[in-house]
Each structure stands twice: as structure tokens, then as C-alpha cells.
Amino acid sequence: MPFICENVECRAVLARGQVRASHEDEGWCFYCPDCNARNELKDVGIPGGPVQLVQPERSGPPHRIIATARPLEDGGYAAQLRVQRALAIKGTYAVEERWEQLGVFPNAHEAVAHANTFASELLKA
Ligand SMILES: [Zn+2]
Structure with a gap:
């Protein structure tokens, strides 16, 4: 290896x-x-x-995860996520994957938490 x-x-x-x-x-x-x-x-x-x-085992390659909450007109927050997977090749990242609305939540904190959970499930695979 x-x-x-x-x-x-x-x-x-x-x-x-x-x-x-x-x-x-x-x-x-x-x-x-x-x-x-x-x-x-x-x-x-x-x-x-x-x-x-x-090399000691690391928790995983350094993926880039950007979880955000977008305020909606009706007062809720949409969970948004952008993910770039780190590839085992010099300095390279896969094409960014985006989710504009993973769900609607009553507050921004829950929306971001949901997006982060979704990202960790996604990157486990
Ligand atoms: Zn180096």
C-alpha cells in the first residue's frame, strides 16, 4: 500500500x-x-x-462539508448541503454534490444538524 x-x-x-x-x-x-x-x-x-x-488509521480523508440553513418565506429553514469528497489522488476533490433542500425545519440549528447527519451517512458509504 x-x-x-x-x-x-x-x-x-x-x-x-x-x-x-x-x-x-x-x-x-x-x-x-x-x-x-x-x-x-x-x-x-x-x-x-x-x-x-x-500510516495510522485516520477517521477518513478530509472531505469538505458545508452545511447551511436557508431561511424560507414562511418562517422555516431549509437544510442545504454541499459536499466535496476528497480523492486519494494528489490535491483532488470530486465534483461538488449539492442538495438545495434536504428538509424544512423550524429553526436554523436543526436544519444544519440535519444536513451534517445526512453528510456523515453519505460519506460512510
Ligand atoms: Zn505532501
């Missing part, structure tokens, strides 16, 4: 041979050859055995 730079603006996909792991006081890491960001690594090798480095 290649390494992926965790810098949101970079996200370079790096073959293992392209990176040089170094052991620092805080543990293993590598510096992205493209953007120089420090990327954490974890040694999952058996104790006493050879070092086996992996």
Missing part, C-alpha cells in the same frame, strides 16, 4: 520507495517529498522483529 500525504492541499500518493522514514523523539514519521509535511507512521512489527511501518 502506498503512503498518502496527509496535508489536505497536497495528498500526494507516494510509493514506499519514494519516502524515507525517520525515527524521531515523537516516533516514526516521513516527510512528504512534495510539500515537506510531517506524516506520522506507526511500527506494527512484532517486538524485537524488523520494523514494519504503516
Whole structure:
């Protein structure tokens, strides 16, 4: 498995041979050859055995989620959502997906909460 730079603006996909792991006081890491960001690594090798480095699991790639509430004329709020999925390719995001009205809510807070819940369900898939 290649390494992926965790810098949101970079996200370079790096073959293992392209990176040089170094052991620092805080543990293993590598510096992205493209953007120089420090990327954490974890040694999952058996104790006493050879070092086996992996990137620690992240909660997920850095998707962009914009949840908003649009006030309606009759006093309610429409939940709106814009999502851009982060792709495992350098600096790229998928085409933005938009929902103008996910539902109508009595207040802006509920509308935004609904849009955020919808986004997390969507991105779980
Ligand atoms: Zn990078």
C-alpha cells in the first residue's frame, strides 16, 4: 500500500520507495517529498522483529462539508448541503454534490444538524 500525504492541499500518493522514514523523539514519521509535511507512521512489527511501518488509521480523508440553513418565506429553514469528497489522488476533490433542500425545519440549528447527519451517512458509504 502506498503512503498518502496527509496535508489536505497536497495528498500526494507516494510509493514506499519514494519516502524515507525517520525515527524521531515523537516516533516514526516521513516527510512528504512534495510539500515537506510531517506524516506520522506507526511500527506494527512484532517486538524485537524488523520494523514494519504503516500510516495510522485516520477517521477518513478530509472531505469538505458545508452545511447551511436557508431561511424560507414562511418562517422555516431549509437544510442545504454541499459536499466535496476528497480523492486519494494528489490535491483532488470530486465534483461538488449539492442538495438545495434536504428538509424544512423550524429553526436554523436543526436544519444544519440535519444536513451534517445526512453528510456523515453519505460519506460512510
Ligand atoms: Zn505532501
